[in-house]
Amino acid sequence: MKPFDVYPIFDIEPVKAEGSYIWDAQGRQYLDLYGGHAVISIGHSHPHYVRALEEQLRQIAFYSNSVKIPIQNKLADLLGRLSGYEDYALFLVNSGAEANENALKLASFHTGRKKVISFHKSFHGRTSLAVAATDDPKIIAPVNSTENILFLPLNDEAALERHFSRDVCAVIVEGIQGVGGVQVPTERFLQKIRTLCDQSGAVMILDEVQSGYGRSGQFFAHQFAGVRPDLITVAKGMGNGYPIGGVLISPRFEARHSMLGTTFGGHYLACAAGIAVLEVIENENLIERAAEMGSYLMSEMTDFAHVREIRGKGLMIGVELDQPCAEVRRRLLVKHRMFTGASSDKNTLRILPALNLGRADANAFLQAFKYVLAAV
Secondary structure (H helix, E strand, O other): OOOOOOOOOOOOOEEEEEEOEEEEOOOOEEEEOOHHHHOOOOOEOOHHHHHHHHHHHHHOOOOOOOOOOHHHHHHHHHHHHHHOOOOOEEEEEOOHHHHHHHHHHHHHHHHOOOEEEEEOOOOOOOOHHHHHOOOOHHHOOOOOOOOOEEEEOOOOHHHHHHHOOOOEEEEEEEOOEOOOOOEOOOHHHHHHHHHHHHHHOOEEEEEOOOOOOOOOOOOOHHHHHOOOOOEEEEOHHHOOOOOOEEEEEOOOOOOOOOOOOOOOOOOHHHHHHHHHHHHHHHHOOHHHHHHHHHHHHHHHHOOOOOEEEEEEEOOEEEEEEOOOOHHHHHHHHHOOOEEOEOOOOOOEEEEOOOOOOOHHHHHHHHHHHHHHHHHO
16 A cells, blocks of 8 residues: 555655754755744744653543543643633634634534635635635535635725625635735735624634744734634644644634534643643744744845745745746755745745744845745
């Protein structure tokens, strides 16, 4: 048997990782500026994170939610305090797709409605409801019904108002679109969604799976707009590589037995990983670090050859070139041993390093990127 080969795979076999670096089987060192789709938030193999997982493994790694799991309360309390959502409840799952799936179901349970507004270039996951709300027809199978999903242009207030009605169940929007090429919703647009949801009784869902956990320079990217969504979905940087996700749920939602469920979500080891990540983010001031380093990188790249536009906030950066970025990424990887990311926009390269990226590593990337752009 062999793996089901559905991904384009670089001919690299990572065997070790630490901080912002990865080593392959031949002992070659790479600077990781992508973090496996923005998953690595506090750096590879952070000592506090490793120690927390080892200690938890020695006690108990797993049991299902058929028993009380007090470590869930510790994770929820810490997440609430650091994010500013102390009065929300936390439903723990295993991934961003599962978080969005459950958020959409919860919105429908709450409103009794079906219609969902999503946005062009959005990505919310590959499970049934999440993929239906994703603007990418090639990954939506015939069984994934999109009849209740309406896609609108991001940041088009007039279109949003024109299509909003009292049969809307929910609006789901990313804090910053990642796969879509790092497209940033304006503060006014998020505020308009909040207003229309309040007027109609619809549910505002903020997908912070990629843009959350300090990556934007705020705990959540939507906090720049001063809005409070009804549901917030998280994953990726939440576990720094350990699979964990969650839905932050407004206190106006009623919990009913068997409404939502999960076998693996919120088990001991996952919660230990989640707690360790939050402790490092707080103790090492990584949100402030992301804001500072992101501003530095974006300002330095402004005048680089072939750069058409730089988008993003903090360490969620999209660099749009005047040509496809595939060759630029290849040269950065092969010649300079630096991982960067692509997006659904073939011209846009994504930069998503760990939040503790150092100034020396940032400068090394800037020098290599400038050299590659001048050569293509």
